Amino acid sequence: MKNTETPRHDCGATLQKVMLILDNELPAEEEKALLDEINHCSCCLEKYQIEKAFKEYLCAKIKRHHCTAALANQIRSSLQTNMDR
Amino acid sequence: VPEIKDLVQKQNEELFESEFMPHLDALYNFAYHLTQQEEDANDLVQDTFLKAYRFIESYERGTNAKAWLFKILKNSFINEYRRKTNQPAKTDFEDYVAYQDSEEAAHIGDLDLRDDLFKSMIGDEITRALVSLPVDFRTILLLCDVEGFSYEEIAKIIDIPIGTVRSRLHRARNLMKEKLRDYAQKMGYKENR
Numbered sequence: 089m090k091n092t093e094t095p096r097h098d099c100g101a102t103l104q105k106v107m108l109i110l111d112n113e114l115p116a117e118e119e120k121a122l123l124d125e126i127n128h129c130s131c132c133l134e135k136y137q138i139e140k141a142f143k144e145y146l147c148a149k150i151k152r153h154h155c156t157a158a159l160a161n162q163i164r165s166s167l168q169t170n171m172d173r
Numbered sequence: 174v175p176e177i178k179d180l181v182q183k184q185n186e187e188l189f190e191s192e193f194m195p196h197l198d199a200l201y202n203f204a205y206h207l208t209q210q211e212e213d214a215n216d217l218v219q220d221t222f223l224k225a226y227r228f229i230e231s232y233e234r235g236t237n238a239k240a241w242l243f244k245i246l247k248n249s250f251i252n253e254y255r256r257k258t259n260q261p262a263k264t265d266f267e268d269y270v271a272y273q274d275s276e277e278a279a280h281i282g283d284l285d286l287r288d289d290l291f292k293s294m295i296g297d298e299i300t301r302a303l304v305s306l307p308v309d310f311r312t313i314l315l316l317c318d319v320e321g322f323s324y325e326e327i328a329k330i331i332d333i334p335i336g337t338v339r340s341r342l343h344r345a346r347n348l349m350k351e352k353l354r355d356y357a358q359k360m361g362y363k364e365n366r
Contacts, residue, residue, distance in 0.1 A: 107343070111317060113324055138285050142350065146318045149299040155201035159215050160194070163222045167189070170223065171182060 097125060102132050109136075110143050185229050192238040193225055199239065199320060200246055206315050207250050209304060220253070221246040240322065244330045247312065302352035310345035317342055 102125055108114045109122060126132045200221060204214040224245050225232070232241055303311055316322045316330060324338045333341070 107339075107346075111324065111342075141285070142346070143318060146299070146314065146349070150303060150315075150319055151297065151300040152319075153202045153205035153214070155198050155215075155218065159201065159218065160197055162215075163194075163197070163219055166219060166223060167186075167226055170226065171186075 097129055099129060099131055102126060102129070103135055106132075106136050106139050110140055185226070188229065188232075188234060189222075189226060192234070193222065193242060196239045196242050197222075200242055203243060203315055203320070204246060204250070206303070206311065206319075207308065217246060217249060220249050224249065237326065239320075240326045240330055243316070243320070243322075247330055298356060299353070302349060302356060305352060306345065306348055310341065310348055313338065313341050314345045314349065 102122065105114070105122055106126070109119050114122065126136045197218070201214055201218050204217040204221075205211065208214050208217060221242060225242055228245075232238070303314065306314070312331065313327065316327045317324075322330065324335050327338045328335045331338070
């Protein structure tokens with residue numbers, strides 16, 4: 089007899105994998121299946137959106153420091169000195 | 174033979190320009206977040222590029238230059254800069270057991286950054302929270318969330334197993350949320366619970 093029972097949704101197990109989706113660490117098929125599961129559970133969906141907002145927040149808000157053209161020139165010039173030795 | 178030596182040197186120079194120099198800005202950003210000083214960041218980046226050139230024969234053209242350079246920089250920071258500034262060489266992770274998969278961690282995980290107060294925080298405040306993290310946690314957040322390295326790349330850069338990358342990231346994010354929550358509470362943020 090064919091087993092038609094769908095596996096029971098486990099919020100804990102699903103949520104443990106949320107960051108794997110956000111960090112692009114899951115194969116496409118597994119990611120799609122997990123996202124389907126998340127979309128069918130309001131509790132998981134809420135937590136997923138919170139984690140997603142956190143990751144996007146960090147990416148957007150952490151200040152980026154840019155190197156100066158002087159440093160690039162300095163690196164090229166020290167390299168040249170090293171090579172000429 | 175001088176001609177061969179010149180040819181190899183020219184090839185190395187081309188490789189350096191085409192594969193290493195494009196990552197200069199990202200390396201500087203990483204160095205600055207580690208050292209917190211412009212001068213130290215400059216020294217660390219310069220040292221990284223000189224080492225990269227010195228060991229250029231061990232780099233395989235067309236492979237992951239960015240991860241290779243980040244690894245050199247991270248090692249230089251640990252071996253030289255930290256020693257020079259008497260910073261602790263290693264974080265005692267046992268101090269952070271409270272942040273393992275506990276109820277407390279789940280609670281911190283509920284912090285909702287979509288609140289308007291968080292949206293109004295500026296980069297400097299977020300950066301201050303990041304800087305206040307122990308350097309190993311700061312490093313892993315920068316590598317994953319700022320530079321976008323995969324867990325496998327991070328594992329190679331820091332020399333830790335992938336499982337440790339996951340758990341360290343989890344703890345780093347919870348610590349960061351806690352810092353942001355503390356800061357937001359001082360600014361009048363109230364959690365809906």
